[in-house]
Amino acid sequence: MFRRAILALFAVWVLGWHEAAAQRPPTIAAAANLNFALTDITKQFERDRGARVEVVFGASGTLTRQIRDGAPFEMFLAADEEFPARLTAAGLTRNAGAVYAIGRLVLFAPTGSPLVVDARFDGLSRLLKAGGVTRFAIANPDVAPYGRAAEAALRTRGLWDAIRPRLVLGDSIAQAAQFATTGNAVGGLIAYSLVKDPALAGKGTYAIVPQADHPPLRQRMVLLKRATPIVEQFYTYMQGPSARAVLVKNGYEVP
DSSP: OHHHHHHHHHHHHHHHHHHHHHHSOOEEEEEGGGHHHHHHHHHHHHHHHSOOOEEEEEOHHHHHHHHHTTOOOSEEEOSSSHHHHHHHHTTOBSSSOEEEEEEOEEEEEETTOSOOOOTTOHHHHHHHHTTOOSOEEEEOTTTOHHHHHHHHHHHHTTOHHHHGGGEEEESSHHHHHHHHHTTSSSEEEEEHHHHTSGGGTTSEEEEEOOGGGSOOEEEEEEEBTTOOHHHHHHHHHTTSHHHHHHHHHTTOBOO
Protein backbone atom coordinates (compact mmCIF):
# COMPACT_ATOMS: atom_id res chain seq x y z
CA MET A 1 0.00 0.00 0.00
CA PHE A 2 2.73 2.43 1.00
CA ARG A 3 4.72 1.49 -2.11
CA ARG A 4 1.69 2.14 -4.34
CA ALA A 5 1.20 5.53 -2.71
CA ILE A 6 4.84 6.47 -3.34
CA LEU A 7 4.56 5.37 -6.97
CA ALA A 8 1.39 7.40 -7.39
CA LEU A 9 3.07 10.49 -5.96
CA PHE A 10 6.03 9.94 -8.25
CA ALA A 11 3.72 9.68 -11.26
CA VAL A 12 2.03 12.95 -10.31
CA TRP A 13 5.45 14.60 -9.94
CA VAL A 14 6.61 13.36 -13.35
CA LEU A 15 3.38 14.54 -14.98
CA GLY A 16 3.73 17.95 -13.34
CA TRP A 17 7.36 18.19 -14.47
CA HIS A 18 6.41 17.43 -18.09
CA GLU A 19 3.58 19.95 -18.00
CA ALA A 20 5.92 22.61 -16.61
CA ALA A 21 8.47 21.80 -19.31
CA ALA A 22 5.79 22.10 -21.98
CA GLN A 23 4.82 25.52 -20.64
CA ARG A 24 8.36 26.90 -20.72
CA PRO A 25 8.90 29.46 -23.49
CA PRO A 26 11.13 28.34 -26.36
CA THR A 27 14.78 29.33 -26.24
CA ILE A 28 16.75 31.09 -28.94
CA ALA A 29 20.49 31.76 -29.15
CA ALA A 30 21.78 35.24 -29.95
CA ALA A 31 25.12 36.94 -30.42
CA ALA A 32 26.15 39.06 -27.44
CA ASN A 33 26.10 42.34 -29.39
CA LEU A 34 22.30 42.02 -29.39
CA ASN A 35 22.06 42.11 -25.61
CA PHE A 36 20.13 45.38 -25.33
CA ALA A 37 18.34 45.47 -28.67
CA LEU A 38 16.99 41.93 -28.53
CA THR A 39 15.85 42.30 -24.93
CA ASP A 40 13.68 45.21 -26.08
CA ILE A 41 12.44 43.31 -29.13
CA THR A 42 11.42 40.21 -27.16
CA LYS A 43 9.46 42.37 -24.71
CA GLN A 44 7.77 44.10 -27.62
CA PHE A 45 7.00 40.73 -29.23
CA GLU A 46 5.36 39.55 -26.02
CA ARG A 47 3.19 42.68 -25.89
CA ASP A 48 2.23 42.48 -29.55
CA ARG A 49 1.78 38.71 -29.93
CA GLY A 50 1.15 37.48 -26.41
CA ALA A 51 3.97 34.95 -26.65
CA ARG A 52 7.38 34.72 -24.98
CA VAL A 53 10.78 33.56 -26.08
CA GLU A 54 13.82 33.23 -23.88
CA VAL A 55 17.24 34.33 -25.11
CA VAL A 56 20.68 32.96 -24.34
CA PHE A 57 23.44 35.39 -25.33
CA GLY A 58 27.01 34.45 -26.17
CA ALA A 59 29.76 34.55 -28.76
CA SER A 60 28.57 33.32 -32.15
CA GLY A 61 31.27 30.67 -32.34
CA THR A 62 30.50 29.37 -28.87
CA LEU A 63 26.77 29.20 -29.59
CA THR A 64 27.44 27.43 -32.89
CA ARG A 65 29.42 24.76 -31.07
CA GLN A 66 26.63 24.35 -28.49
CA ILE A 67 24.02 23.95 -31.23
CA ARG A 68 26.14 21.32 -32.96
CA ASP A 69 26.45 19.55 -29.62
CA GLY A 70 22.67 19.38 -29.27
CA ALA A 71 21.73 22.48 -27.25
CA PRO A 72 17.92 22.89 -27.41
CA PHE A 73 17.86 26.24 -29.22
CA GLU A 74 15.20 26.82 -31.86
CA MET A 75 16.67 29.87 -33.59
CA PHE A 76 20.11 31.42 -33.92
CA LEU A 77 20.84 35.12 -34.44
CA ALA A 78 24.54 35.38 -35.21
CA ALA A 79 26.94 38.30 -35.52
CA ASP A 80 28.06 37.20 -38.97
CA GLU A 81 27.09 34.94 -41.87
CA GLU A 82 29.82 32.33 -41.52
CA PHE A 83 28.63 30.61 -38.34
CA PRO A 84 25.00 30.18 -39.52
CA ALA A 85 26.35 28.86 -42.84
CA ARG A 86 28.23 26.15 -40.94
CA LEU A 87 25.00 25.04 -39.28
CA THR A 88 23.17 25.06 -42.61
CA ALA A 89 25.94 22.97 -44.17
CA ALA A 90 25.59 20.53 -41.29
CA GLY A 91 21.86 20.14 -42.00
CA LEU A 92 20.75 21.72 -38.71
CA THR A 93 18.70 24.64 -40.08
CA ARG A 94 15.44 24.97 -42.01
CA ASN A 95 17.20 26.97 -44.74
CA ALA A 96 19.96 29.55 -45.19
CA GLY A 97 18.04 32.15 -43.17
CA ALA A 98 18.15 35.92 -43.64
CA VAL A 99 20.38 38.88 -42.86
CA TYR A 100 18.56 40.90 -40.22
CA ALA A 101 21.11 43.61 -39.37
CA ILE A 102 24.49 45.08 -40.22
CA GLY A 103 26.57 45.94 -37.17
CA ARG A 104 29.15 48.65 -36.61
CA LEU A 105 32.38 48.69 -34.62
CA VAL A 106 33.53 51.57 -32.42
CA LEU A 107 36.78 52.57 -30.76
CA PHE A 108 35.86 53.33 -27.14
CA ALA A 109 37.79 54.94 -24.30
CA PRO A 110 36.38 55.15 -20.75
CA THR A 111 36.31 58.44 -18.88
CA GLY A 112 39.78 59.22 -17.53
CA SER A 113 41.61 57.12 -20.10
CA PRO A 114 44.68 58.65 -21.81
CA LEU A 115 43.35 57.34 -25.13
CA VAL A 116 42.01 59.99 -27.50
CA VAL A 117 39.57 58.27 -29.84
CA ASP A 118 39.22 58.95 -33.55
CA ALA A 119 38.06 56.92 -36.53
CA ARG A 120 41.58 56.63 -38.01
CA PHE A 121 43.13 55.35 -34.75
CA ASP A 122 45.68 58.19 -34.75
CA GLY A 123 45.30 58.69 -31.00
CA LEU A 124 45.71 54.97 -30.38
CA SER A 125 48.84 54.94 -32.55
CA ARG A 126 50.37 57.84 -30.61
CA LEU A 127 49.56 56.24 -27.26
CA LEU A 128 51.09 52.95 -28.38
CA LYS A 129 54.31 54.67 -29.45
CA ALA A 130 54.45 56.49 -26.11
CA GLY A 131 54.08 53.23 -24.20
CA GLY A 132 50.76 54.31 -22.74
CA VAL A 133 48.66 51.31 -23.81
CA THR A 134 48.69 48.89 -20.91
CA ARG A 135 45.68 46.80 -21.86
CA PHE A 136 43.32 47.08 -24.83
CA ALA A 137 40.09 45.09 -25.12
CA ILE A 138 38.65 43.21 -28.07
CA ALA A 139 36.50 40.09 -28.32
CA ASN A 140 38.27 36.82 -29.01
CA PRO A 141 38.58 36.64 -32.83
CA ASP A 142 38.35 32.84 -32.72
CA VAL A 143 34.72 32.85 -31.56
CA ALA A 144 33.42 36.42 -31.96
CA PRO A 145 32.89 38.09 -35.35
CA TYR A 146 33.29 41.52 -33.74
CA GLY A 147 36.69 40.34 -32.53
CA ARG A 148 37.62 39.37 -36.08
CA ALA A 149 36.46 42.77 -37.28
CA ALA A 150 38.55 44.45 -34.56
CA GLU A 151 41.64 42.51 -35.63
CA ALA A 152 41.03 43.45 -39.27
CA ALA A 153 40.64 47.15 -38.39
CA LEU A 154 43.86 47.14 -36.36
CA ARG A 155 45.67 45.43 -39.23
CA THR A 156 44.28 47.98 -41.68
CA ARG A 157 45.80 50.77 -39.57
CA GLY A 158 49.10 48.91 -39.15
CA LEU A 159 48.72 48.53 -35.37
CA TRP A 160 48.08 44.82 -34.94
CA ASP A 161 51.64 43.65 -34.27
CA ALA A 162 52.34 46.46 -31.79
CA ILE A 163 49.11 46.11 -29.83
CA ARG A 164 48.80 42.33 -29.82
CA PRO A 165 50.86 41.75 -26.63
CA ARG A 166 48.63 44.25 -24.82
CA LEU A 167 45.31 42.74 -25.80
CA VAL A 168 42.82 41.47 -23.26
CA LEU A 169 40.35 39.18 -25.01
CA GLY A 170 36.71 38.93 -24.03
CA ASP A 171 34.93 35.59 -24.39
CA SER A 172 32.25 37.59 -26.22
CA ILE A 173 31.84 41.16 -27.42
CA ALA A 174 29.81 41.85 -24.26
CA GLN A 175 32.72 40.86 -22.04
CA ALA A 176 35.13 42.89 -24.18
CA ALA A 177 32.80 45.88 -23.72
CA GLN A 178 32.87 45.31 -19.96
CA PHE A 179 36.69 45.40 -20.01
CA ALA A 180 36.72 48.52 -22.19
CA THR A 181 34.07 50.50 -20.33
CA THR A 182 34.97 49.83 -16.69
CA GLY A 183 38.57 51.04 -16.73
CA ASN A 184 40.14 47.57 -16.89
CA ALA A 185 41.74 48.69 -20.17
CA VAL A 186 42.63 52.04 -21.76
CA GLY A 187 39.90 51.29 -24.27
CA GLY A 188 38.77 48.77 -26.80
CA LEU A 189 37.05 47.98 -30.05
CA ILE A 190 33.47 47.03 -29.27
CA ALA A 191 29.98 46.93 -30.80
CA TYR A 192 28.27 50.24 -31.47
CA SER A 193 25.02 48.66 -30.26
CA LEU A 194 26.49 48.20 -26.78
CA VAL A 195 27.73 51.78 -26.36
CA LYS A 196 24.26 52.99 -27.35
CA ASP A 197 22.98 51.66 -24.03
CA PRO A 198 21.80 54.65 -21.94
CA ALA A 199 23.69 53.21 -18.95
CA LEU A 200 26.95 54.09 -20.69
CA ALA A 201 26.02 57.71 -21.33
CA GLY A 202 28.78 59.99 -20.03
CA LYS A 203 31.07 57.06 -19.20
CA GLY A 204 33.42 57.48 -22.12
CA THR A 205 33.97 58.60 -25.68
CA TYR A 206 33.86 56.67 -28.91
CA ALA A 207 34.37 56.92 -32.65
CA ILE A 208 32.67 54.74 -35.25
CA VAL A 209 35.18 52.71 -37.24
CA PRO A 210 34.86 53.11 -41.03
CA GLN A 211 33.23 50.06 -42.58
CA ALA A 212 36.01 49.92 -45.18
CA ASP A 213 38.49 49.04 -42.41
CA HIS A 214 37.04 45.56 -41.79
CA PRO A 215 34.78 42.97 -43.44
CA PRO A 216 31.12 43.95 -43.10
CA LEU A 217 29.33 42.70 -39.99
CA ARG A 218 26.36 41.25 -41.83
CA GLN A 219 24.37 39.45 -39.16
CA ARG A 220 22.31 36.43 -40.24
CA MET A 221 19.58 34.53 -38.42
CA VAL A 222 18.42 30.99 -39.04
CA LEU A 223 15.60 28.80 -37.84
CA LEU A 224 16.83 25.49 -36.51
CA LYS A 225 15.13 22.25 -37.49
CA ARG A 226 13.33 21.96 -34.13
CA ALA A 227 11.75 25.44 -34.33
CA THR A 228 8.20 25.62 -32.97
CA PRO A 229 5.40 27.90 -34.24
CA ILE A 230 6.13 30.62 -31.64
CA VAL A 231 9.73 30.85 -32.80
CA GLU A 232 8.61 30.85 -36.44
CA GLN A 233 6.47 33.87 -35.53
CA PHE A 234 9.42 35.55 -33.85
CA TYR A 235 11.62 34.93 -36.91
CA THR A 236 9.04 36.75 -39.05
CA TYR A 237 8.67 39.48 -36.41
CA MET A 238 12.42 40.17 -36.57
CA GLN A 239 11.96 41.19 -40.20
CA GLY A 240 9.01 43.47 -39.51
CA PRO A 241 8.92 47.24 -38.92
CA SER A 242 8.73 47.13 -35.11
CA ALA A 243 11.87 45.03 -34.67
CA ARG A 244 13.73 46.89 -37.41
CA ALA A 245 13.00 50.21 -35.69
CA VAL A 246 14.55 48.91 -32.45
CA LEU A 247 17.62 47.69 -34.34
CA VAL A 248 18.12 51.08 -35.99
CA LYS A 249 17.67 52.81 -32.65
CA ASN A 250 20.45 50.61 -31.28
CA GLY A 251 22.95 51.52 -33.95
CA TYR A 252 22.41 48.85 -36.58
CA GLU A 253 21.75 49.22 -40.26
CA VAL A 254 18.93 47.03 -41.56
CA PRO A 255 18.83 45.39 -45.01
